[in-house]
Amino acid sequence: xxxxxxxxxxxxxxxxxxIGLGISLVFGVLGLMNLAHGELVIGGAYLASLLVVDAGWxxxxxxxxxxxxxxxxxxxxxxYLLTPLLRDSKSAPLVATFxxxxxxxxxxxxxxxxxPKALPASYADTGLSMLGVRVQTVYVIAFGLTVVLxxxxxxxxxxxxxxxxxxxxxxxxxxxxxxxxDVNRVYAMTFAGAAALAAAGGVLTGVAQSFTPSSGxxxxxxxxxxxxxxxxxxxxxxxxxxxxxxxxQSVSVSLFGGGWRDVVVYLAFFLVLAVRPQGLFRKAHAA
Amino acid sequence: xxxxxxxxxxxxxxxxxxxxxxxxxLGGVLDHGALDLGVTLLCYLxxxxxxxxxxxxxxxxxxxAAAFVAAGGYAAALLLVHTGLSWPLAVVAAPxxxxxxxxxxxxxxxxxxxxxxxxxxxxxxxxxxxxxxxWDWAGGASGVSLPVDSVPxxxxxxxxxxxxxxxxxxxxxxxxxxxxxxxxxxxxxNEPAAAGLGVAVRRHQLAALLLSSAxxxxxxxxxxxxxxxxxxxxVAGVSWSLNAxxxxxxxxxxxxxxxxxxxxxxxxxxxxxxxxxxxxSLVIEGVLLILIVRFAPQGVWPMLCRVARRLLxxxxxxxxxxxxxxxxxxxxxxxxxxxxxxxx
Numbered sequence: 001x002x003x004x005x006x007x008x009x010x011x012x013x014x015x016x017x018x019i020g021l022g023i024s025l026v027f028g029v030l031g032l033m034n035l036a037h038g039e040l041v042i043g044g045a046y047l048a049s050l051l052v053v054d055a056g057w058x059x060x061x062x063x064x065x066x067x068x069x070x071x072x073x074x075x076x077x078x079x080y081l082l083t084p085l086l087r088d089s090k091s092a093p094l095v096a097t098f099x100x101x102x103x104x105x106x107x108x109x110x111x112x113x114x115x116p117k118a119l120p121a122s123y124a125d126t127g128l129s130m131l132g133v134r135v136q137t138v139y140v141i142a143f144g145l146t147v148v149l150x151x152x153x154x155x156x157x158x159x160x161x162x163x164x165x166x167x168x169x170x171x172x173x174x175x176x177x178x179x180x181x182d183v184n185r186v187y188a189m190t191f192a193g194a195a196a197l198a199a200a201g202g203v204l205t206g207v208a209q210s211f212t213p214s215s216g217x218x219x220x221x222x223x224x225x226x227x228x229x230x231x232x233x234x235x236x237x238x239x240x241x242x243x244x245x246x247x248x249q250s251v252s253v254s255l256f257g258g259g260w261r262d263v264v265v266y267l268a269f270f271l272v273l274a275v276r277p278q279g280l281f282r283k284a285h286a287a
Numbered sequence: 288x289x290x291x292x293x294x295x296x297x298x299x300x301x302x303x304x305x306x307x308x309x310x311x312x313l314g315g316v317l318d319h320g321a322l323d324l325g326v327t328l329l330c331y332l333x334x335x336x337x338x339x340x341x342x343x344x345x346x347x348x349x350x351x352a353a354a355f356v357a358a359g360g361y362a363a364a365l366l367l368v369h370t371g372l373s374w375p376l377a378v379v380a381a382p383x384x385x386x387x388x389x390x391x392x393x394x395x396x397x398x399x400x401x402x403x404x405x406x407x408x409x410x411x412x413x414x415x416x417x418x419x420x421x422w423d424w425a426g427g428a429s430g431v432s433l434p435v436d437s438v439p440x441x442x443x444x445x446x447x448x449x450x451x452x453x454x455x456x457x458x459x460x461x462x463x464x465x466x467x468x469x470x471x472x473x474x475x476x477n478e479p480a481a482a483g484l485g486v487a488v489r490r491h492q493l494a495a496l497l498l499s500s501a502x503x504x505x506x507x508x509x510x511x512x513x514x515x516x517x518x519x520x521x522v523a524g525v526s527w528s529l530n531a532x533x534x535x536x537x538x539x540x541x542x543x544x545x546x547x548x549x550x551x552x553x554x555x556x557x558x559x560x561x562x563x564x565x566x567x568s569l570v571i572e573g574v575l576l577i578l579i580v581r582f583a584p585q586g587v588w589p590m591l592c593r594v595a596r597r598l599l600x601x602x603x604x605x606x607x608x609x610x611x612x613x614x615x616x617x618x619x620x621x622x623x624x625x626x627x628x629x630x631x
Contacts, residue, residue: 033402085580091348092580094405095536098529099576106569217525221413224406259421259428266414273407274395 005254006247007133013246014143015208017239018201019219020226021150022194028232029170029190032082035097037198037223038216039104044070044199045119045206046112052119059119060141063203067196074195079188086187101216108213116210124207142204147239149200153193154235166190170233225269231276299460299543307453314442314449322445324559326513329448331534331554333506335546336455338531341499343540344462345492346475351408352503352531354415357523358385359504360511361425367438368431369424374438378447378508385504386497397492409528416523430518438512447512451505458498459543471495472541530554533572537579539586548588 019041026034034040044066051062077100085093118124123137130140157163168176169186177183205211205219222245229241245265252264310325317325334352342348362384363377372380392411399407420428439447462468471491473481482488511517534553539545553572561568583590 027402031402033405081577081581085584091342091532091536091540092584094348094402095532096577096580098532099573099580101573102569102576103573106566106573109566109569221409224409228406228410260417262417263414263421266410266417270395270407270410270414273403273410274398 002254003133004135005250007130007135008139009247009250010243011135011139011143011246012250013243014139014146014239015201015204015242016222016226016245017242018142018146018149018197018204019223020230020242021153021235021238022197022201023220023223024227024230024232024238025153025194025197026191027227029166030078030082030086030187032086032093032191033097034191034194035094035220036100036104036216037194038218038220039101039108040070040074040195040198041202041205041219042108042211042213042216043073043104044202045211046108046117046202047199048119048203048206049112049117052121053117059121059203059207062119063145063200066199066203070199071192071196075188075192078191079184082191083184083187101220105213105216112213114212116212117206118210119203119206121207136208138204138208142208145200145204146242149197150235150239153197156193157235162189221266225265228269228273296464299464300457303453303456303460307449310449310453311446314446317442317445319441322441323513324555325445326448326509328550328554329445329452330506330510330513331530331550332452332547333448333455333509334503334527334531335534335538335550336452336459337499337502337506339535339540339542339546340458340462340502341495342532343535343542343546344459344468344475345471345495345499347492347495348402348405348532349408349499350405350528350532351410351412353523353525353527354408354412355385355388355500355503356507356510356527357412357415357419357519358388358500359507360514360517360522361419361507362504363508364431364433364511364517365425367433371437374512378505381508382501382504385500385507389496389500393493393496397489397496412523412525412528416519416525419519419523426517428519430516430521432516433511435515438515440512444509444512448509451502451509454505455502456543456547458502459546462495463543467491467494533576535586537575537587539588539590542586542588545586545588548591549586552587 019037022040023034023037026032026037047066047069048059048062051057051065052059082093082096085096121138123141126137127134128137128140129135155163157166165176165181165186166189168179168181169183173183176186201219202211225245226238226241229244230237245268248268249261249265253261256264313325314322334356337355338349338352359381363374363381366372366377366380367374396404396407396411419425425431438444462471470481470486473484473486474488474491478488507522510522514521530553534549535546536549537553538547538549557568557572557575561571579587
């Protein structure tokens with residue numbers, strides 16, 4: 001086992017963590033399984049492509065704009081469509097997000113066509129040497145950005161008033177509402193934040209590889225795998241789970257060949273779910 | 288003009304039997320295109336009903352129907368290709384394989400609660416698809432071709448599909464009218480209360496999972512015969528799982544006739560009717576789903592029932608206990624409140 005394989009796995013895991021973080025946030029706080037998260041990710045990539053491909057921006061410059069736009073799109077979706085459904089039957093919100101996922105794919109098809117797109121950048125294909133290990137530059141950037149975004153999410157959740165409101169609404173929405181927290185607003189803000197994280201993941205994914213309107217599903221599944229590994233309520237756990245998944249994937253590819261990367265990941269995903277449904281990295285009490 | 292209790296109890300079964308016989312006879316009359324369309328609709332119906340029994344009545348929302356379609360389809364196909372058995376035996380092997388898979392996974396799956404069950408079934412379906420891609424004996428990523436002259440086609444395949452769909456409808460009727468179904472619905476609506484009243488929770492959920500996967504596996508065998516070329520993308524694709532949910536929920540999960548309506552609306556109306564307008568079809572499917580869960584969360588069929596009853600001016604007497612399960616629409620709403628609490 002060479003160090004290159006390990007390093008590539010760790011770095012790719014950063015992207016997985018970024019995608020899983022939004023899913024985990026929405027599920028942890030709202031109890032909503034968002035089947036449209038993959039489309040939020042790809043939506044971020046397509047939004048950035050408007051600036052990068054057509055106006056010649058650097059993807060990293062387009063990234064904050066893509067994040068903000070996706071958040072603005074996501075806020076009303078949660079506030080006026082999904083939150084009212086959370087009170088209804090069990091499968092209603094799940095089905096609604098599935099509907100959003102189909103709608104998103106259709107919009108991407110209509111607006112951008114079905115041809116694969118990528119975000120061109122000077123660092124998309126280059127490599128660099130770190131401590132004697134060859135790695136792809138874009139994954140190093142993605143990993144660094146993921147760590148920053150994870151840390152920011154953690155700090156917002158634990159050190160700010162808004163974060164306290166989110167954690168209160170997550171622990172007990174009824175009591176939080178009695179104490180004067182606008183739970184519906186908190187839900188919408190959380191969903192918008194998750195969409196912004198998804199968009200960031202989408203822009204970085206778009207630089208690393210090409211994407212099509214239907215690229216969302218595999219990303220969604222990877223995100224679920226990260227969430228299942230991490231459990232709910234720990235940002236650090238999400239980062240660790242993403243890295244674990246990335247390493248597992250890259251090691252199994254080098255041992256068994258490219259065809260086995262998904263088998264190993266999904267089987268691990270299921271086994272962890274079956275043995276420890278609360279996740280590997282969950283804290284003793286949920287945040 | 289109330290029917291006598293015996294008649295009331297038996298008319299759904301009689302209607303099903305009559306419909307099955309009529310459809311079976313149609314197998315000799317319809318032309319090739321209609322038979323092909325019929326087989327597709329009947330397969331979707333069987334898969335949607337199997338999902339309905341598990342999720343609509345049992346409360347176990349599965350996102351992994353594709354795993355059992357694949358188990359049944361591949362079991363039947365591999366037996367035909369590698370052993371040269373006749374197709375009726377291969378058909379029998381399909382539900383057995385699907386049930387074995389369900390039994391193997393049940394220890395892990397039934398430990399999972401609520402959304403975790405959904406994620407777990409999704410993981411199973413995609414893991415199985417990825418496994419098959421790497422399994423050379425099963426044809427790997429490109430799949431296997433069935434010997435065309437040893438699989439049923441045309442009228443025979445249609446009649447097989449009619450039987451499979453009829454079994455699925457019969458299972459749904461059983462889930463709705465039997466004590467078994469009542470206990471299953473009790474678990475769905477309030478598991479601790481049901482357990483407290485002496486319902487064997489795990490055993491009933493296991494039974495629902497096994498029966499549902501057997502029907503799904505049977506439908507998988509029919510799908511395999513219809514496709515002739517069996518590939519991981521065709522028979523084990525995520526779209527089977529998603530379509531099952533889509534069709535049952537659009538029509539009305541937890542009702543007997545809802546999924547039937549859902550299959551016709553979603554497949555015939557959207558997928559087939561708009562097959563040259565893929566983007567438009569996707570837009571309509573997405574918007575339709577959102578509108579339905581927002582404004583008719585119990586599905587289209589219960590809504591139609593309510594409208595029809597209002598037009599006829601025949602409202603169900605309010606004093607009637609909910610244990611009377613004669614009216615189609617009344618199974619679902621009672622269960623929504625406790626579940627909403629679980630979500631929080």
